[in-house]
Every structure is written in C-alpha cells, then in structure tokens.
Amino acid sequence: MVSGEEKIDVLLRPKRQVTLPFRVCEKLGLEFGDRLEIEVRGNAIIARPKKTVALEALKEIRDAFKKSGITEDELLKSVEEKRHGKT
Numbered sequence: 001m002v003s004g005e006e007k008i009d010v011l012l013r014p015k016r017q018v019t020l021p022f023r024v025c026e027k028l029g030l031e032f033g034d035r036l037e038i039e040v041r042g043n044a045i046i047a048r049p050k051k052t053v054a055l056e057a058l059k060e061i062r063d064a065f066k067k068s069g070i071t072e073d074e075l076l077k078s079v080e081e082k083r084h085g086k087t
Helices: 022-028 050-068 072-083
Strands: 036-041 044-049
Touching: 044 050
Parallel strands: none
Antiparallel strands: 036 044
C-alpha cells in the first residue's frame, strides 16, 4: 500500500524479481542501488529501506546512551584509554 490507501499489483518475474513502481520508490525515498530489508510476517512480505533500519538502530543507541548518563566524550575517552593500554 502507498500512503495507507492504495494497493498496487506487482508481478513476480521468472527469476523471482519484482519491480517497485516509481511512486512507491518516491514515497519511500528509494534510489537505484538502495538495499531493502525483507521480513516475512505470516503470509505477508514487509520491505523496509536499509537506511531506515540503520537510522532506527542509531536512534535506539542514542536513547540507550541518554538513559545510561554516559556522554560521548566519556565514551571516546574510555575507548582511547583502552586502545593505549590504560585502565
């Protein structure tokens, strides 16, 4: 569905390929060469742009840091200390 209202038929080709319509790509911000994450949920296929998945993971990491109280500077300092053998 596009914008939650429209169903779009696509054809599964002999090599198991599907062409996404332009308006779907435009709506999702997909460009040639972008990767998709495919999830099978029951009898449904869910495809998400990998860049969206990565941004969601980054947000979760950021939220975890906020909850922990560790600052980016503290983290970087700790990494440098470990790298140089200081504990």
